[in-house]
Amino acid sequence: MKITMILNGNPKTFDVACGEMLLDTLRNHGLLSVRRGCESTSCGICTVLLDGKPVPSCSVLSVRADGRTVTTVEGIREEAEKLSRHFGEEGADQCGFCNPSLALAVYALKQTNPKATPQEIETWLVGNLCRCSGYQSQHAAIQAYLKEKS
Amino acid sequence: MKIVHQKWPSLDGKGLMLGRQAYTDDFAEKDSLILKVLRSPHPFARIRAIDVKAAKALPGVECVLTHEDFPRIPFTRAGQGYPEPSPHDKFVLDSVVRYIGDEVAVVAAIDEATAKHALDLIKVDYELLEPVLDFETAKDHLSVLHPEPEIHEMFPIGFDPKKNVAASYHMEIGDVEATLKACDVVIEKTFYTQAQSHSMMEPHSCNARFDVYDRLVIYSSTQTPVHVRRILSQALQIPISRIRVIKPRVGGGFGGKQAIHGEMLLAAVAMRTKKPCKLVYTRKEVFESSYSRHPMRMAMRLGAMKDGTLKAIDCQVLSDTGAYGEHALTVFMVTGSKVLPLYNKVESVRFGGDVVYTNHTPSGAFRGYGAIQGNFALESAVDILCEALQMDPVAFRMKNMMREGETSPIFAIMGEGTEGTAMMMNSCKLPYCVERGMELIDWKNKYPRVPLGAEKVRGVGMAIAMQGSGIPLIDMASATLKLNDGGFYNLTVGATDIGQKSDTILGQIAAEELQTTPDKIVVTSSDTDLTPFDTGAYASSTTYVSGNAVLKAAKAMKRALFREASAALDLPEDQLRFDGVCFRGPGKEITLEALSNRLYYNADQKQISVTESYVGHQSPPPFMAGFAEVEVDRKTGETRVLKYATVTDCGTTINPVTARGQIEGAVIQGIGMALYEDVLVSPTGKLLTGDFLSYRIPTRLDVGELLTEFAESYEETGPFGAKSVAEIGIDTPPAAIANAIANAVGVRITDLPASPEKIWKALKER
Numbered sequence: 050m051k052i053t054m055i056l057n058g059n060p061k062t063f064d065v066a067c068g069e070m071l072l073d074t075l076r077n078h079g080l081l082s083v084r085r086g087c088e089s090t091s092c093g094i095c096t097v098l099l100d101g102k103p104v105p106s107c108s109v110l111s112v113r114a115d116g117r118t119v120t121t122v123e124g125i126r127e128e129a130e131k132l133s134r135h136f137g138e139e140g141a142d143q144c145g146f147c148n149p150s151l152a153l154a155v156y157a158l159k160q161t162n163p164k165a166t167p168q169e170i171e172t173w174l175v176g177n178l179c180r181c182s183g184y185q186s187q188h189a190a191i192q193a194y195l196k197e198k199s
Numbered sequence: 200m201k202i203v204h205q206k207w208p209s210l211d212g213k214g215l216m217l218g219r220q221a222y223t224d225d226f227a228e229k230d231s232l233i234l235k236v237l238r239s240p241h242p243f244a245r246i247r248a249i250d251v252k253a254a255k256a257l258p259g260v261e262c263v264l265t266h267e268d269f270p271r272i273p274f275t276r277a278g279q280g281y282p283e284p285s286p287h288d289k290f291v292l293d294s295v296v297r298y299i300g301d302e303v304a305v306v307a308a309i310d311e312a313t314a315k316h317a318l319d320l321i322k323v324d325y326e327l328l329e330p331v332l333d334f335e336t337a338k339d340h341l342s343v344l345h346p347e348p349e350i351h352e353m354f355p356i357g358f359d360p361k362k363n364v365a366a367s368y369h370m371e372i373g374d375v376e377a378t379l380k381a382c383d384v385v386i387e388k389t390f391y392t393q394a395q396s397h398s399m400m401e402p403h404s405c406n407a408r409f410d411v412y413d414r415l416v417i418y419s420s421t422q423t424p425v426h427v428r429r430i431l432s433q434a435l436q437i438p439i440s441r442i443r444v445i446k447p448r449v450g451g452g453f454g455g456k457q458a459i460h461g462e463m464l465l466a467a468v469a470m471r472t473k474k475p476c477k478l479v480y481t482r483k484e485v486f487e488s489s490y491s492r493h494p495m496r497m498a499m500r501l502g503a504m505k506d507g508t509l510k511a512i513d514c515q516v517l518s519d520t521g522a523y524g525e526h527a528l529t530v531f532m533v534t535g536s537k538v539l540p541l542y543n544k545v546e547s548v549r550f551g552g553d554v555v556y557t558n559h560t561p562s563g564a565f566r567g568y569g570a571i572q573g574n575f576a577l578e579s580a581v582d583i584l585c586e587a588l589q590m591d592p593v594a595f596r597m598k599n600m601m602r603e604g605e606t607s608p609i610f611a612i613m614g615e616g617t618e619g620t621a622m623m624m625n626s627c628k629l630p631y632c633v634e635r636g637m638e639l640i641d642w643k644n645k646y647p648r649v650p651l652g653a654e655k656v657r658g659v660g661m662a663i664a665m666q667g668s669g670i671p672l673i674d675m676a677s678a679t680l681k682l683n684d685g686g687f688y689n690l691t692v693g694a695t696d697i698g699q700k701s702d703t704i705l706g707q708i709a710a711e712e713l714q715t716t717p718d719k720i721v722v723t724s725s726d727t728d729l730t731p732f733d734t735g736a737y738a739s740s741t742t743y744v745s746g747n748a749v750l751k752a753a754k755a756m757k758r759a760l761f762r763e764a765s766a767a768l769d770l771p772e773d774q775l776r777f778d779g780v781c782f783r784g785p786g787k788e789i790t791l792e793a794l795s796n797r798l799y800y801n802a803d804q805k806q807i808s809v810t811e812s813y814v815g816h817q818s819p820p821p822f823m824a825g826f827a828e829v830e831v832d833r834k835t836g837e838t839r840v841l842k843y844a845t846v847t848d849c850g851t852t853i854n855p856v857t858a859r860g861q862i863e864g865a866v867i868q869g870i871g872m873a874l875y876e877d878v879l880v881s882p883t884g885k886l887l888t889g890d891f892l893s894y895r896i897p898t899r900l901d902v903g904e905l906l907t908e909f910a911e912s913y914e915e916t917g918p919f920g921a922k923s924v925a926e927i928g929i930d931t932p933p934a935a936i937a938n939a940i941a942n943a944v945g946v947r948i949t950d951l952p953a954s955p956e957k958i959w960k961a962l963k964e965r
Contacts, residue, residue, distance in 0.1 A: 081220050082219075084450075085479075087482035087891055088482055089890045089891065092400065092482075121218070122217060122218040123217075123218060130213060133215075138206075138856075140209075140859055143698040143700065145211065145215025145450070145698065146400040146401045146698075147400050149217070171899040171900055175900050180398050180399055180400055180896060182863065183905060186859065186863065
């Protein structure tokens with residue numbers, strides 16, 4: 050069936066199969082920044098923004114995105130670049146597999162709660178797993194990013 | 200040092216954050232055949248018959264392969280140098296399946312749904328065999344996992360498959376029994392460590408196509424591209440020159456991607472279909488059908504004199520390698536060789552035991568590689584001994600531990616699968632690490648415990664650790680530096696960046712020696728057609744071994760530049776000065792840019808390019824002291840790590856922030872293993888923890904404060920004084936946390952993880 054979404058600011062129509070997940074729709078159409086870590090809504094790697102809210106695209110039916118806005122990291126390039134500078138400063142980037150999804154989750158936090166406390170940041174991002182960093186350097190980078198003036 | 204020992208942002212950090220094409224699956228051809236693997240539902244069974252007719256007849260199915268399609272060529276997936284210290288006990292596909300999740304057949308179809316449907320259509324008639332599911336009764340079990348005649352060891356590793364023994368090893372220095380008899384105090388305790396899952400975020404992934412030269416080109420999320428190429432060639436009888444393996448960015452490895460996983464079936468399908476194809480493991484397959492950490496039982500005996508002099512260590516180990524013997528011997532030996540030398544002043548030391556086959560998911564390489572298991576046993580036993588001696592555990596360690604300028608006879612005796620290499624500790628700042636760690640955790644005020652009301656108690660505990668820096672005389676690395684017009688360089692290395700940022704730090708090493716900045720060094724790594732040989736990212740080898748190769752190449756490049764500048768300026772080399780940008784001599788100068796343009800466009804035209812190699816003659820250990828502050832809830836047994844302080848001697852940190860990242864990431868994995876990560880298997884051999892909901896890795900909310908510092912240290916054999924930093928961080932948390940729990944509530948956890956249930960039960964039983 051055909052669905053239309055506002056993808057990174059532009060209307061896009063996709064022909065999707067019954068039961069197709071948003072992750073597959075996006076990835077099959079060349080949005081390689083959206084990646085699969087698991088299939089059970091438990092790692093956060095496939096996070097995209099649906100109407101501005103972070104969702105695990107591995108578990109969102111593509112038809113649910115019909116008529117809504119979908120944002121991948123390609124849609125927040127400047128903000129992701131800013132975050133990457135802080136990641137570099139703190140040595141918070143290792144394998145990088147979780148980074149685009151993390152950038153989206155952090156961006157969404159900045160939109161909704163720009164003055165988030167350290168506790169609120171950790172709680173907001175608890176579903177975004179990282180096996181490399183030990184989190185502490187990421188946390189410092191994210192705090193510095195949130196403090197940066199838009 | 201201007202570039203080395205300085206914070207420098209990673210080369211690929213921005214591109215990865217922006218989600219650019221980077222990882223293996225990003226490079227799969229658009230219309231790749233999708234591979235799915237039929238996996239065994241039984242822990243141990245013989246395939247009486249397998250019927251693939253219906254699967255093959257399904258429209259969209261292009262290839263179905265079973266054991267009947269392969270000659271019986273045994274190999275090991277371990278991903279080690281050749282000949283491997285792991286037994287050749289695996290076939291591409293076999294008529295016997297040895298664990299739930301073992302490979303039965305592979306299907307390639309035009310899409311995932313068709314491939315999955317085809318799996319359902321394959322009919323397998325299994326003859327069920329009695330599985331071996333308890334590693335403590337595996338040896339001499341009536342059920343033999345590997346009776347097949349073709350399998351073999353490559354050199355003596357104690358391989359005895361008729362007894363279910365994949366490897367065994369014994370060594371003794373002095374006379375342990377006699378020394379123990381003469382000791383004032385002897386303690387004895389048996390420890391158990393569990394299987395741990397690597398849980399890297401990127402699942403195992405590979406894809407293939409044939410290029411215009413009709414060569415098989417494979418992208419793989421591997422730590423060992425040259426080993427993948429060699430093992431595919433050997434097992435599938437493809438000429439090695441027809442295979443190219445490219446490792447793009449890898450989404451974490453931790454040892455889990457050292458071995459061959461999907462590449463074998465992928466290449467087999469590609470050879471038959473000649474079509475692009477890809478295989479991406481599901482998360483369940485990563486948990487069930489790749490491999491995890493070797494579970495171990497370690498029986499420890501320690502003997503000491505009343506004054507706190509440690510006299511003897513006896514360490515008898517049983518290790519569970521699961522269905523196949525990948526890394527069986529070498530992980531086992533590291534349990535001794537990178538742990539026992541910590542206490543180098545003992546009179547006698549003995550180490551030995553067996554590595555047994557069971558019908559479990561195979562075990563394999565995992566950060567720490569035996570040392571984390573051995574460290575838990577030894578450093579827990581040392582605290583038990585200190586209790587018996589009524590001695591402060593820090594004072595005991597300061598008295599007995601390895602010091603700079605000393606050695607241990609173990610280094611010469613025990614290597615990884617072979618004899619070892621004698622070496623002195625050129626750099627060992629353990630005393631500083633211990634003293635500074637005590638300050639960071641506030642040991643003086645917090646040891647042994649601080650009660651917080653009736654229910655909660657805080658305690659501190661510590662452990663010391665060592666690791667290695669590559670496998671001496673085996674791990675080989677090389678690096679090529681090429682000067683380009685415009686005066687910048689290409690650095691190509693076989694070294695394998697799997698997220699530890701080795702491209703970045705190797706670029707820093709080259710930039711430092713060439714007195715330039717990392718932006719002038721374009722780093723390319725891990726393409727078997729384009730980059731020079733390197734055994735890969737394992738055994739904590741990259742900074743030390745590959746780093747030394749890069750440094751040698753940079754020195755050679757500098758010599759070549761001086762030669763060419765001398766010719767261009769018509770001045771002897773010893774009258775020239777170079778600052779990375781310009782050569783200056785009396786009255787004359789030429790910039791590197793002008794020199795390079797002259798060499799490529801104008802005069803004395805030639806390509807300036809150098810290749811250098813390095814093989815370590817030693818494996819200088821990094822050292823660490825780790826200190827845990829935990830809070831234990833007496834009512835529930837729950838333990839939280841409030842603070843974890845580490846002080847590491849890894850020599851010079853090439854890049855202090857990436858080095859910190861290695862330590863902190865490893866510490867968290869160690870905390871996970873200490874407290875809750877646990878690969879659980881049902882009594883019938885079924886994996887119970889096949890997703891991130893049932894197998895919990897640490898989240899942001901589980902992590903207390905990490906205090907991470909480095910000792911000032913310089914390893915004279917390392918590049919700019921560096922040793923390794925990749926694995927050492929994972930070693931101390933199990934013992935330090937168990938010691939902290941014991942100090943807090945008096946409960947000694949001897950089998951990991953230290954779950955609330957175990958602590959609660961032990962508190963009730965007291």
